[in-house]
Amino acid sequence: MQPTWTTTSYVILGIIELRGPSTSYDLKRAVGNSVGHFWQFPHSMLYSEPARLATHGLLRTEEENEGRRRRTYSITDKGRTALAEWLKAPTDDVFQIRNVAEIKLFFAELVDPRYIISLAERQAEAHRTRLATYEEMKEKFGKHTHLKLRMVPLQLGMELERTALNFWESLLRDELSK
Amino acid sequence: MQPTWTTTSYVILGIIELRGPSTSYDLKRAVGNSVGHFWQFPHSMLYSEPARLATHGLLRTEEENEGRRRRTYSITDKGRTALAEWLKAPTDDVFQIRNVAEIKLFFAELVDPRYIISLAERQAEAHRTRLATYEEMKEKFGKHTHLKLRMVPLQLGMELERTALNFWESLLRDELSK
DNA sequence: GGGTACATGTAATCAGTTACATGATTTA
């Protein structure tokens, strides 16, 4: 029986389709500075999941037979078809956010306000850092016209970061002026 | 040995601390129209997790002894302390977003543009719906001054939704005018 | 030549999810 493929499965198929045959480590790097920003998972899944995809014929495996026996995965026609079908189906699913800071904020009334202030400070700082990372990425990859399309989701990422940054900063202003 | 408590554990502790002794179903409703928007989990966890918290003394259980034997959980001092400590510690963790649509967009070059258009349409619509829900919540709870504080995170939620909505709408405009 | 960072992988565990099941209330 077919397992149900997860978003993570498709991310892996997609990356391999874009960049050709890849090892788990190649995937790690590729994910790290692209989709990894809106779909996180530990690198160990980049070893287990391709293996699973391969046993069902969506990927093909080639193993080095000397040295480290690195495995290189390539996409098969079956894999390509599955990926395309998934890509063509629009989703109503809106992003899921998992925001620890926001939960702490929700329970703010249970602790002294100064803890909320330091929370807000740290959050603002963290968002600034992220934003800087994104800006660097844009700078670095944005000039390659063939990558233009892939910059589009990055744009959303940046805007969300900016929104969050504004939120925490204005919270600080309001809080401190009370 | 103490298990490590997850954010979900603290969400449960927090809700019970805010509203007093609660059954799993009470928690379900309470979570549903508050923290549930930035920390999702299935209702079955509202049965298993309080049980786990109770075996470690952070919650106390009372079981009805007739009828359905509903279990009511109350927070203990130990639970309250654990919660407070967690709340007081600021996080550098910035929200994690899991956005299937954004991944499909990232792989856009692999499919015909019309699929991206319908993706964007559906996403815009979905965000509009969410935004409407949030606005209703604000309307409904915003007038109770004692709930004012709890509306703050909702504000961030709304702003993030608006940002996303703008993003998809402007994508549609650009795409269609090409 | 020793330290540190990168590269590569496995294994155990568990949080989280899905699926199922049934009792009580409301509504048509």
Added chain:
DNA sequence: TAAATCATGTAACTGATTACATGTACCC
């Protein structure tokens, strides 16, 4: 009174995470 919906719970499974482990390359 049937059907639908709300309320309440359990059990099995597995994707995801954590932790461990070791090889290779570079650099000070």
